[in-house]
Amino acid sequence: STSADDLCELGRRHVTNGLGRLTEGIMAKGSGSYVEYEDGKRLLDFTSGIGVTSLGHCHPKVSQAAAEQCLTLVHAQCSIAFHKPYLQLVERLLPVMPHPSLDSFFFWNSGSEAVEAAIKLARVATGRQHIICMQGGYHGRTYGAMAVTKSKTIYSEGVFPVMPGVFSIPYPYWHQHGLPPSTPTSTLVSRSLYQLDLLLAQQSAPRDTAAIIVEPLLGEGGYVPAAPEFLQGLRDVCDKHGILLIVDEVQSGFARTGKFFMIEHSGVRPDIMVIAKGLANGFPLSGVVGRKEHTDKLKPGTMGGTYAGNAVSCAAAVAVADVIKGENILANVQDRSRELFDSLEALRSDPDVFPYILDVRGAGLMVAVEFSSPNGPGAQFDPVTKADSPKSLASRVVKACIDKGLLIMTTSAYEVVRFIPPLNISHQDLKKGAEIFGQAVRQVLR
Numbered sequence: 136s137t138s139a140d141d142l143c144e145l146g147r148r149h150v151t152n153g154l155g156r157l158t159e160g161i162m163a164k165g166s167g168s169y170v171e172y173e174d175g176k177r178l179l180d181f182t183s184g185i186g187v188t189s190l191g192h193c194h195p196k197v198s199q200a201a202a203e204q205c206l207t208l209v210h211a212q213c214s215i216a217f218h219k220p221y222l223q224l225v226e227r228l229l230p231v232m233p234h235p236s237l238d239s240f241f242f243w244n245s246g247s248e249a250v251e252a253a254i255k256l257a258r259v260a261t262g263r264q265h266i267i268c269m270q271g272g273y274h275g276r277t278y279g280a281m282a283v284t285k286s287k288t289i290y291s292e293g294v295f296p297v298m299p300g301v302f303s304i305p306y307p308y309w310h311q312h313g314l315p316p317s318t319p320t321s322t323l324v325s326r327s328l329y330q331l332d333l334l335l336a337q338q339s340a341p342r343d344t345a346a347i348i349v350e351p352l353l354g355e356g357g358y359v360p361a362a363p364e365f366l367q368g369l370r371d372v373c374d375k376h377g378i379l380l381i382v383d384e385v386q387s388g389f390a391r392t393g394k395f396f397m398i399e400h401s402g403v404r405p406d407i408m409v410i411a412k413g414l415a416n417g418f419p420l421s422g423v424v425g426r427k428e429h430t431d432k433l434k435p436g437t438m439g440g441t442y443a444g445n446a447v448s449c450a451a452a453v454a455v456a457d458v459i460k461g462e463n464i465l466a467n468v469q470d471r472s473r474e475l476f477d478s479l480e481a482l483r484s485d486p487d488v489f490p491y492i493l494d495v496r497g498a499g500l501m502v503a504v505e506f507s508s509p510n511g512p513g514a515q516f517d518p519v520t521k522a523d524s525p526k527s528l529a530s531r532v533v534k535a536c537i538d539k540g541l542l543i544m545t546t547s548a549y550e551v552v553r554f555i556p557p558l559n560i561s562h563q564d565l566k567k568g569a570e571i572f573g574q575a576v577r578q579v580l581r
């Protein structure tokens with residue numbers, strides 16, 4: 136059979152250039168917190184496939200559930216009949232929703248598709264068209280999701296027009312306001328909420344505005360947890376004007392932040408929630424959760440998709456929900472999170488490192504280190520600094536980590552390295568990853 140090198144060469148020639156790729160070679164196996172490449176290279180995985188394999192690679196209970204479903208019924212087609220895993224998944228998810236009003240589910244394959252469906256639902260439920268999103272936000276690469284994505288131009292560059300009727304306000308993150316990192320959160324929150332008021336007065340009348348879509352912990356745009364006051368502020372504006380609040384928990388959901396959903400840290404009630412990634416630990420599955428009073432306005436047939444809510448993916452997701460509960464995953468996230476923050480703060484307190492690290496932030500095991508701009512030690516911020524520029528400290532640190540055996544990645548925007556290890560990672564592996572990161576930072580700054 137064809138050698139691994141020749142297969143890679145085939146890939147380089149015949150797989151679209153539209154895909155970026157962090158590492159060379161062929162990823163061949165995954166087990167728990169580690170992945171192995173075809174050439175034998177073994178890496179500790181702090182990417183979890185971008186926040187997906189949250190229970191580690193090939194969790195035996197999840198893989199087993201999927202394998203059994205594979206031999207029972209692979210494809211039932213959601214518009215032909217219910218299948219059991221679909222309904223069992225609803226049964227598992229109902230009690231963990233951040234608010235009991237979230238009681239109506241529909242499942243898709245990808246986060247982007249679910250974002251599209253959430254927007255459709257908001258438009259149908261309100262009879263209004265406009266969507267307000269966040270500058271810095273990321274929701275996917277399909278046309279509607281791309282329209283509400285404002286983290287980087289690369290996703291929509293050259294392919295406009297995207298979905299119309301979209302307006303945006305700055306996320307309460309200093310870059311989005313052109314302010315220094317030392318800016319108090321309360322200032323960022325009030326500036327963002329003021330922009331929302333302005334927007335509703337000047338550009339998008341409340342009676343035309345269907346929804347506000349927000350990531351409660353900004354993901355691709357820099358791993359920034361939203362202050363609870365910001366989310367509460369959005370909720371208040373929504374309540375005042377009959378606008379729906381769409382909370383995108385694609386990356387932050389399913390125990391990632393130490394609660395089942397990030398939005399729980401603020402106590403704010405979403406009207407619509409979008410879920411994916413950790414939901415099925417690697418099987419393609421996403422979902423939209425809304426209120427029955429809203430989803431009842433959808434005519435049968437307006438939602439659906441050939442593979443939407445696949446039986447194998449749903450069976451995997453049922454197992455995920457059972458493992459999160461049965462294996463005390465939330466407690467592990469909280470413990471490991473403390474250890475990770477402690478070690479990153481200790482690294483930052485080193486006087487040689489301090490000027491280059493602007494921030495250590497996040498929640499649970501969705502954590503980030505933001506580096507200063509490569510323009511110099513302590514260089515504050517630079518709106519055009521991209522983590523993929525060759526001078527970027529973040530991308531050089533990532534490269535050094537990978538060379539030392541730690542698979543880790545930047546966020547799509549800014550000088551940010553993100554930590555998204557498996558939620559059931561051991562104390563030893565977490566410590567090992569944090570140590571490699573520290574060595575890599577020192578090596579790059581030397």
Ligand code: PMP
Binds near residue numbers: 245247384
């Ligand atoms: N929303 C958020 C918050 C995400 O992080 C992502 C993926 N990174 C998406 C939506 C899109 O999901 P998908 O890539 O599955 O389409």
